[in-house]
Each structure stands twice: as structure tokens, then as C-alpha cells.
Amino acid sequence: MQWSNSPLLKQQSVKEAGSARSIMTDTTPAVKYPDMTDHQSEVLRRTRELEQMRHLEQMEALKEQLINDAKAQATQIREEAQQAGYSAGQEAGYQQGYQEGLAAAQADAAALLSQAEVAVKAATAEVNLFRQDKQQDMVQYGVSIAEALIEQRFTENQEAYLGFAESVLRQFEQPDIFITVRCGTTHVEALRELLDNKKETIAHFRYVLLPDAQMAPFDFHIESDHALAVFELDKEISRFRQKVMEREGTYND
Structure with a gap:
């Protein structure tokens, strides 16, 4: 106005x-145009909350699964490499072989854990980006509903429109x-x-x-x-x- x-x-x-x-x-x-009713506001609020909760739960589950898979794979490779190094050392009868095999296993495990850490960070960044995108989508969705309700109220109810016009006329x-x-x-x-x-x-x-x-x-x-x-x-x-x-x-x- x-x-x-x-x-x-x-x-x-x-x-x-x-x-x-x-x-x-x-x-x-x-002069304020008509607001949404309490019921319409509550429906809009609940809709936004449910959508946000659903998407966040899905992304958190994905993040947790990535972390668990990476840790499990790193542990398995480390154990297998350690066992292989120990066996190689014992079969040759040399402690040096065991130590070299163990060192190689530890290096492989460290490299894998480092890769897993990078993957987790990337997954976390993707989750945060997804969350921000969905937040914007939910805001847009909520605003669209509010706009539709305002226009519908004026379109279907002439008394609402006239009541608003009269509130402006009072200034004159x-x-x-x-x-x-x-x-x-x-x-x-x-x-x-x-x-x-x-x-x-x-x-x-x-x-x-x-x-x-x-x-x-x-x-x-x-x-x-x-x-x-x-x-x-x-x-x-x-x-x-x-x-x-x-x-x-x-x-x-």
C-alpha cells in the first residue's frame, strides 16, 4: 500500500x-491485507515441519551409512593385511618379514582411512547442501500456499475485499x-x-x-x-x- x-x-x-x-x-x-486463518497457518506450519523432518532423516541415514561402511572396509583390509604380513614373516622364518608386512598393512589401512575421511567430509557437505536446498524449497512452498490463500480469499469472498477497501477509506x-x-x-x-x-x-x-x-x-x-x-x-x-x-x-x- x-x-x-x-x-x-x-x-x-x-x-x-x-x-x-x-x-x-x-x-x-x-493497511494490512487479510491474514491467513489460524487453521490455515497451522496446516502450513505442520506441512513444512513434516517435509523438513522427512528429508533430514533420509540424509542423516545416508551419512551414517557412508561412515559405517568406510570404517568397516578399513578394518577388514587392515586385519587381512596384518595377517598376510604375519604369515609371510613366519613362513620365511624372519621377524623382518613380519615387521615389513605389518608396516605395509598399517600404511594401507591409514591410506584407506584417509580416503574414508575425505568421503565422509564430502558426504557431509552434500547433506548440508541438500538441507539448504530443501529449506529454500520449503520456504517457496509455504509462500506459494500463503499467496494462494490471500488471492482465494479476495476472489471467493467479496466481503473480505470490501472490508479491506473500507479500512482504507477510513483514512479519508x-x-x-x-x-x-x-x-x-x-x-x-x-x-x-x-x-x-x-x-x-x-x-x-x-x-x-x-x-x-x-x-x-x-x-x-x-x-x-x-x-x-x-x-x-x-x-x-x-x-x-x-x-x-x-x-x-x-x-x-
């Missing part, structure tokens, strides 16, 4: 751009005021009825309602001599997505 309530800036922008409107951010309290409730309302063609009559009710309850409240086929169904602009409020649903949803992604990025740092 964008606001501008400086008459000097509004007059200057009208002189310079004709019918173009200057929109400036002001300290007028931002003052005697002897003239406002211009531009909106999409979907809710023209409902908005007209809402404005007529304001006209009956507020002294010298006047308005003009201008349907605009180029505007999206839920978008509207309300302008007086001192302020301008612009609501565009797609832009509000985009800002919502950006804020959620920024917040999740901060949590993961």
Missing part, C-alpha cells in the same frame, strides 16, 4: 505530468471532502454502495467512481486533495514474498 499526503507535491506532480499521479510514502499507518473520513476512486470493473457496484453509505454518514462527503478496465479486479486508487492511497494486489503479494524470503535468509545465516 502506498500513500502520499502532501498537497504541494501533489499539485507540482499534476502540473508536470498532467493526469499522472505522484505517489509518495507517508507515515499514514499501512472527514467532513467536506471530495475523493476520486479508480478501480477494476469487477467490484464497481459494491464499491459504489460502500461510498454511498459514507456519503450518508459523513457531512459533505463527495466522490467520483471511475471504473478502469485496464486495472486488475482487486486494485483500486483513492485520491483526495491531500492524500493518495494505491492498492495493487499483485504488488502486495510480491512484497509479501520478498519479506518472507529475506526473513528466512536472515534466520539461516
Whole structure:
């Protein structure tokens, strides 16, 4: 939601751009679009938690299996090499043969353990990368659900849309005021009825309602001599997505 309530800036922008409107951010309290219900929020939260738990469990199991396999293989090779070195030394009757065989076995085992350590580190890095990727996927999934719920609420429930529009109109409730309302063609009559009710309850409240086929169904602009409020649903949803992604990025740092 964008606001501008400086008459000097509004007059200057009208002189310079004709019918173009200057929109400036002001300290007028931002109007929030409808939130998800508690039940919808709980469903979204549980869905995200279950997906994250399932993928993390799979990756942790894979990591543990890699570590165990590497250790078992290293132990087996070391024991076999030690036995081979001992047998070779005993058969030749020389202690030197035994020592050389044992040294070779220990070297082979050390090399294998080193390789296993590298493999474990690589597996751990892969698990962490997978976890980060899935975290981003879950955030995207959650945001998509929230966006769908917001749009569905406006689409299927005209009262929700009108309630939001009325909350914006309250910023313009003052005697002897003239406002211009531009909106999409979907809710023209409902908005007209809402404005007529304001006209009956507020002294010298006047308005003009201008349907605009180029505007999206839920978008509207309300302008007086001192302020301008612009609501565009797609832009509000985009800002919502950006804020959620920024917040999740901060949590993961």
C-alpha cells in the first residue's frame, strides 16, 4: 500500500505530468491485507515441519551409512593385511618379514582411512547442501500456499475485499471532502454502495467512481486533495514474498 499526503507535491506532480499521479510514502499507518486463518497457518506450519523432518532423516541415514561402511572396509583390509604380513614373516622364518608386512598393512589401512575421511567430509557437505536446498524449497512452498490463500480469499469472498477497501477509506473520513476512486470493473457496484453509505454518514462527503478496465479486479486508487492511497494486489503479494524470503535468509545465516 502506498500513500502520499502532501498537497504541494501533489499539485507540482499534476502540473508536470498532467493526469499522472505522484505517489509518495507517508507515515499514514499501512493497511494490512487479510491474514491467513489460524487453521490455515497451522496446516502450513505442520506441512513444512513434516517435509523438513522427512528429508533430514533420509540424509542423516545416508551419512551414517557412508561412515559405517568406510570404517568397516578399513578394518577388514587392515586385519587381512596384518595377517598376510604375519604369515609371510613366519613362513620365511624372519621377524623382518613380519615387521615389513605389518608396516605395509598399517600404511594401507591409514591410506584407506584417509580416503574414508575425505568421503565422509564430502558426504557431509552434500547433506548440508541438500538441507539448504530443501529449506529454500520449503520456504517457496509455504509462500506459494500463503499467496494462494490471500488471492482465494479476495476472489471467493467479496466481503473480505470490501472490508479491506473500507479500512482504507477510513483514512479519508472527514467532513467536506471530495475523493476520486479508480478501480477494476469487477467490484464497481459494491464499491459504489460502500461510498454511498459514507456519503450518508459523513457531512459533505463527495466522490467520483471511475471504473478502469485496464486495472486488475482487486486494485483500486483513492485520491483526495491531500492524500493518495494505491492498492495493487499483485504488488502486495510480491512484497509479501520478498519479506518472507529475506526473513528466512536472515534466520539461516
